[in-house]
Amino acid sequence: MRIALCGGTGDIGEGLALRWAYDTDHEVLIGSRDPEKARTKAQEYETELDSRGVDRTVKGFANEMAADRADVVVLAVPPYYVRDTVEGFAGRLDRDTVLVSPAVGMQRDDAGLHYHPPSEGSVTAVAAAAAPDEVAVVGAFHNLSAGRLANLDVELDQDTLLVGDDEDAVDIVRMLAAEIEGLRPLYAGPVANAAEIESLTPLLINLAKYNDELHDAGVQFG
Template sequence: MRIALCGGTGDIGEGLALRWARDSPHEVIIGSRDPERARTKAAEYEEELASRGVEVSINGFANEMAADRADVVVLSVPAYHLADTIEAIADRIDSDTTLVSPAVGMKRDDAGFHYNRPSGGSVVELAANAAPDDVPVIGAFHNLAAGTLANLDVTFELDTIVLGDDADAKGIVMSLAADIDGLRALDGGGIANAAEVEGITPLLINIAMNNEELHDLGVVFR
């Protein structure tokens, strides 16, 4: 399976790229608005994995080229770039493509981070509204610490909640999540439930900021 990470040069994109490239047989493609940056980061990811005895090929392209013919496109961009990124790749995706949104809208003040719920209900719902009508949108990977994902020295046992209204697309993303060692995918229902999941992320960040021993905090359901 071909996984394109649009915005794959950022924190969450880096972590997912490294983990999938190391733990699964899937082809990983890095996308960016700047294709040269995408190629540079892809080479850095290859070098990091090679230093750990994992020889894989990771290519970098502009977001549009990365998304072209991808089976799954992860929109690993901030919430405020989500609609623009989808618009840029819209003519490169179709009903056979699954879009994945891990973005969370947040704002920060002196007290800490707070969930900035979009007027559309959630960031996943914003993505669904911006995507072509026949392209399924799935929410996943919201509550994972990017630093934990990107640090391959860290072994974890964490859960990620997967949300979507298309059962087949949701199943694909749950399977991809389970391909990452130590990550369990849980079905959170439809995307109407996404706000509840996204809202956990600022809570985790605030706890991590105020408790040094919980720097790479995640969620496990028992």
């Protein structure tokens, strides 16, 4: 399977790219608004993998080109870029493409981070509204620590919650998540439930801020 990480030069994009390239045989594409930046980052990821004895090719493209080539497109962009990013390559998607949204709307003040959902109710819902009607959207990977994800020396041992209205698309993302060692995907219902999941992210970051032993905290359900 071919996975495009649009915004794959950022923190969550780096972590997912490295984990999928390290743990699976899926083809990984890095997308960016700046294709040269995407190619540079792709080479950095290849170098990191090579240092661990993994010979993988990671390619970089403009977001539109990466999305056009992919079976699964991950929106690894800040929440305020999600709508424009999807609209920018919407014409490159088809009914077999699965769109994945991990972004979370947050605001910071002196106390910490606070959940700040868009008017649609969640960033996942924003992605679904911007995507063509025939393209399935799945929310996933919201509550993962990007730093922990990108450090291949660290075992994840965490859960990721999935939301989506299309059963087949959810199954694809569940499979891709489960192939990352130490990550357990759990289905949490339709896109309408995304806000409850996204709101966990600022909580986890605040826990890490106020408790040194919870640095890079994640969620795990018993």
